[in-house]
């Protein structure tokens with residue numbers, strides 16, 4: 265408690281600590297979902313889900329998603345049942361008062377890889393793989409940043425020493441990240457003939473994670489266009505009405 | 515207040531016993547309004563509409579929101595994902611707060627430019643400052659509710675300010691928190707108060723309206739209405755003009771709600787609150803940044819807190835600090851320049867507040883803070899005495915006849 269107070273006092277006195285290292289701003293990418301008419305590319309979403317499932321789910325949870333939400337990326341009821349059924353879900357207590365494991369159902373939340381943060385840290389050299397369900401909204405730069413981290417693994421420049429168990433990453437703040445490069449060429453076998461380059465996988469999984477951060481994005485933009493058209497027309501009418509009412513005032 | 519002859523029998527029956535219709539007729543239809551109000555006079559009614567929007571969306575949010583540290587974040591995400599149109603309600607409420615402040619800040623600066631606070635409208639102005647304070651408290655506590663990282667750390671930093679009070683400071687902070695840190699009791703009381711304060715705002719807005727209708731609106735010329743030729747009924751003239759202004763406002767508001775809903779937000783607030791991890795930059799919402807800059811401009815914590823509160827409290831005595839007899843800056847060529855300097859000063863303060871206090875931000879913040887108080891405490895009293903205002907027009911109708919004059 266004392267420490268908290270003095271930390272806060274420090275923050276007040278000196279403001280916030282200087283950013284640790286020169287984080288490089290990730291370059292802007294072109295996304296199917298950006299712009300006012302943007303929609304998610306369905307094929308990319310499904311490939312992205314595959315990348316998440318096979319490449320990230322071992323470490324990262326997406327706790328805000330339920331299996332039934334996958335309808336939003338174009339899966340049918342039966343596909344979703346099959347996907348959910350691959351997970352083991354702890355349920356109970358049953359009539360005997362015991363907890364039991366059962367296969368997942370569409371209404372279940374995505375099962376997380378670790379039961380709690382400590383277990384996650386224990387499995388990752390003390391680093392915590394954050395929940396990815398909000399990642400595209402929870403970082404400055406959003407999708408561009410997520411993509412940047414995924415493709416940002418390069419050999420460290422001369423003179424930079426990378427700590428044990430850390431990896432050099434151009435776009436991660438501080439440039440040393442505990443996550444080993446998660447994507448490899450052809451690491452995820454795409455079914456639709458798309459070439460599984462690291463960039464392609466990064467793009468797909470980022471699209472999927474952006475959808476996971478805000479599954480209502482398309483509904484929002486589509487309604488927004490209608491609302492704006494209505495408001496512009498209606499405001500035009502209001503302007504005409506105002507002109508008419510005021511015509512006689514001098 | 516001669517009761518008009520209402521055509522509808524039921525209306526007449528009710529009005530005889532409960533004169534609400536006479537009241538509305540009087541306040542809207544007969545209520546004489548200067549005919550030269552510019553679009554800067556739209557922002558008062560806009561603020562009232564935004565308040566209604568905030569209360570309406572807030573009530574629906576509260577039906578789905580869970581004020582508990584373990585569930586608050588997820589309950590807001592549930593609103594975003596699973597509640598029908600929950601994302602819409604939440605984005606309107608979240609951005610509505612920002613637009614509320616934009617509208618009210620414009621409204622306040624309008625008042626400063628045209629000297630709206632001068633006699634006989636001092637209490638009207640003071641009630642407005644009370645509304646501003648209540649809004650700030652409401653918005654601050656609302657921002658804590660989604661229980662993200664900025665919610666938690668913002669609440670921690672701001673409540674900790676009270677520990678600067680000598681002797682009883684720590685005790686007050688513990689009392690505010692309901693414990694030894696920002697925790698579940700804090701969240702619960704903030705939710706309770708966040709629900710309550712907007713209704714207090716409604717009450718003060720009503721008093722604000724009573725005071726307004728006593729002498730009517732000011733106007734861009736700052737001279738009094740001299741007779742019927744200077745005024746027009748509020749309805750239909752200003753209802754029409756306000757409706758058009760509302761339309762323009764809604765276009766901008768909808769543009770942000772639907773296409774850039776997180777424009778004003780901090781990404782960190784989409785990370786669940788974690789008392790063990792301090793975010794690298796703790797920044798308040800944009801509408802608090804100038805005050806935050808003033809707070810940090812002064813190296814002594816207690817004095818910083820006092821300066822921050824004083825920056826708003828000084829507005830209470832503004833009607834007496836400004837010694838000029840002429841209201842409108844239109845006829846005060848020197849004041850008009852300094853008005854714009856103050857506007858720029860406030861933007862500079864906001865910019866400094868958004869940045870870590872290092873390097874030239876420190877000195878800039880200090881100069882801008884000093885200037886802010888200089889404007890109110892020294893410039894205004896002195897300028898009012900020495901400035902020679904331009905000649906005032908005879909009446910509102912005289913200049914309005916010329917097409918160049920604020921006839922919008």
Ligand code: HEM
Pocket residue numbers: 565568569570571572573574575576579590604607608611614649652653654656657658659660708709712713715
């Ligand atoms: C003066 C009017 C009001 C202002 C300025 C205001 C401001 C705010 C702000 C800034 C937030 C945080 C938004 C976010 O980042 O998510 C918020 C959240 C919230 N407000 Fe209000 N509010 C007002 C009125 C109300 C009223 C009248 C109610 C309830 C009847 C209400 C209920 C809520 C709830 C439940 C939340 C949490 C959900 C969320 O964070 O989206 N608000 N408010």
